[in-house]
Amino acid sequence: MPRIPITGWWRCVIYFPVQRSGPGTSRLFAASAGRLNATAKARHRDQESKTKTLTFLRATLTKSRKQPIRPVESGLRATPRFPQVRASGEALPKNTAENPDAAGNGDMRMTDLFTFRGAKKIIFGRGAFEGIAGAVGELGGTKPFIVMDGTLARSGTAARTAELLDGNGLEHVLFDRVVGEPPLEIADEGAQLIRDANADVVIGIGGGSAMDAAKAMAALARGKDRAEQYLGLDRVPGPGLPTIMVPTTAGTGSEVTFTAVFIRNDLRKKEGMNSPFLYPDIALLDPLLTLSVPPAVTAATGIDAFCHAFESFTSRQASPMSELFSLEAIRLIAENLRTSVHNGSDADAREGMLLGSLYAGLGLANAGVTAVHSLSYPLGGRYGIPHGLANTVLLPVVMRFNLPAALEKYAAVAETMGEPVEDCSLREAAMYAVDAVEELIGDCGVDSTLETLGIARDDFDEIAEQAMKVSRPLENNPRALSPEDAIEIYNEAF
Ligand SMILES: NC(=O)c1ccc[n+]([C@@H]2O[C@H](COP(=O)([O-])OP(=O)(O)OC[C@H]3O[C@@H](n4cnc5c(N)ncnc54)[C@H](O)[C@@H]3O)[C@@H](O)[C@H]2O)c1
Ligand SMILES: [Fe+2]
Structure with a gap:
């Protein structure tokens, strides 16, 4: 059964231990979901529409x-x-362009078994970012490597991060050269700097571009592999450095996904690394960090x-x-x-x-x-x-x-x-x-x-x-x- 302690709408901590579930689990989860919905409902401005939904x-x-x-x-x-399949076990006709509704949702599978994964720990709430040093400590880190894009770093976020870490006696290294829709080379560049600095935790702060770069850098930092080797599905050979992801846009969800996307300038295309080793250890979400995102x-x-x-x-x-x-x-x-x-x-x-x-x-x-x-x-x-x-x-x-x-x-x-x-x-x-x-x-x-x-x-x-x-x-x-x-x-x- 998933452990989902929920401590409130404004500030909640949700644990998602990796788990494999059978048919009974959805019933068990329904109880937790009920609690989640009940909490949210109590707080929500438009209770009626939510209940209806x-x-x-x-x-x-x-x-x-x-x-x-x-x-x-x-x-x-x-x-x-x-x-x-029909009750008889006979396969339904597949949908095609000519007959798109032949089987309705196509061959969507009745999954008796499903898995559900995400970041190992999710911390959500206004002011959550103030606890960044504590999150580093929780992962056993003493020297975090911070990954940001330059615009965000210059907007005061780098300075605030430094304050919070310094205030807790944590020496850190800042990498602020991520650009929007980052090129693959940036992952290799960052990984090398992590090795050089002997950093032990990687923190991605920003939109998907910074978080994806940070996830890939952390995966690469322990060895000598090149980022190109990790493109595709399940190509990351093992766990990298522990990671904390702090989204500053409400968009990609990269803080809880197993993906990191890059542009390959040589091929003029985007490619992703997809591996369970890319799930962040901690997703730390503070809505106040998103107030400055332009319209x-x-x-x-x-x-x-x-x-x-x-x-x-x-x-x-x-x-x-x-x-x-x-x-x-x-x-x-x-x-x-x-x-x-x-x-x-x-x-x-x-x-x-x-x-x-x-x-x-x-x-x-x-x-x-x-x-x-x-x-x-x-x-x-x-x-x-x-x-x-x-x-x-x-x-x-x-x-x-x-x-x-x-x-x-x-x-x-x-x-x-x-x-x-x-x-x-x-x-x-x-x-x-x-x-x-x-x-x-x-x-x-x-x-x-x-x-x-x-x-x-x-x-x-x-x-x-x-x-x-x-x-x-x-x-x-x-x-x-x-x-x-x-x-x-x-x-x-x-
Ligand atoms: N890993 C995943 O699961 C996943 C999912 C979807 C997309 N992506 C990838 O994520 C990238 C896009 O990420 P994105 O859409 O978040 O954009 P982004 O990270 O490129 O950021 C967009 C712009 O917003 C600025 N910005 C970010 N936070 C800000 C803040 N708080 N205040 C002011 N400005 C701020 C940045 O400086 C940048 O200029 C793409 O490379 C995409 O492919 C990844
Ligand atoms: Fe997307």
Whole structure:
């Protein structure tokens, strides 16, 4: 059974011991989730909508797990939750581009067994950063290596970090040369400096760029391997130095994921290291650190978090436990992103966003992302478009493409985002999810298209080919996606 001591909404500590669960575990977790929801509910401004959302979710997902395929008004089929086999054991037809709803959610698996992982310890709350020295001590560290991007370091964050560590007698080394969407070489550079300095804990402070760089540096620091060797899945040979991740954007969720993403300038593409050895030891989240994120970055990183939540919720790898985090992330982001963008000093909204991006990261770490991320990778790798922005441009188009394959989940998302789904057909309710997301993006002031981002239509064949190689998210996608579909999606997003 997962140990989830929760000490309050404003300041909570959640432990996620690595665990492997069977069917009984979801029932056991329901009790913890109930406590989590009860605490959150008590604190939340809009209790009524939250209760409604959870009721709808429970009803929808419980119903969909129990029911066989049933027709809906539109003639499309409502999809059972895990429709890969009929009760007889006969395989359902797979969805295809021509027949996208043949098997509803495709061959999403009834996972009798699922795992749930994240950072070993999560500390969340306003002022949590003040405890950074204590976190270092908890990991047995005496000489931390701090990884930041230059802009953030110069904004006063490096000075404040130094104060907190010096005040506790901790000598530290600062590496502040991370840039947005970092190149792979930076991981080797940092790892060498860690070895030279004999540092014993790595702290990543910043957005995903700094945290990913820090995770990779820590993994590399114990040996002599090169970062290139760790790209791909399960290529990290063993544990690196202990890590503490401190997000300062509410976006990537990197503080709880097993991924570190880099640009390979030689190949003009993005590639990731994916390994359980990259899970941070401590994720330390302080919403106050995000107050200074400018509106455009707040919007793009916030929609990235939304993508993690939505994609993990609709992923073929989703489990009952990941769904809880993904859907709650959707609710938190839908409720708090607009205010965070337009009134960045609103600490309540920033807190909601940081919690939302944390939950979305847990969804991502455990259920993966889907086609939005596959299709956006080449936009970052070839054109240097910031990750969140690339996802934002593609999200509504991919949502429309996937809709027929995940109607019930879309309907749950629509309701969670406050859409009036009560008297709708399932398909209509599902379409409200796309509307809600388009409105959210518009309200956050993002009106970019692939054209305005400077991407030429002539490149679509090539970038589609690259996107198709980002295969794991595509395998998770609820609807099969061909290279022609990818090109069509780029055309739609142009
Ligand atoms: N590891 C994962 O699971 C994962 C998931 C998604 C994305 N990523 C990767 O993360 C990277 C993107 O991370 P990101 O979207 O957080 O952007 P980022 O880290 O590049 O930061 C964006 C900008 O925000 C600034 N910034 C950060 N915190 C700030 C603050 N508190 N106040 C003011 N400015 C601040 C930075 O200086 C930078 O200019 C990409 O490389 C992406 O591929 C990783
Ligand atoms: Fe992302």
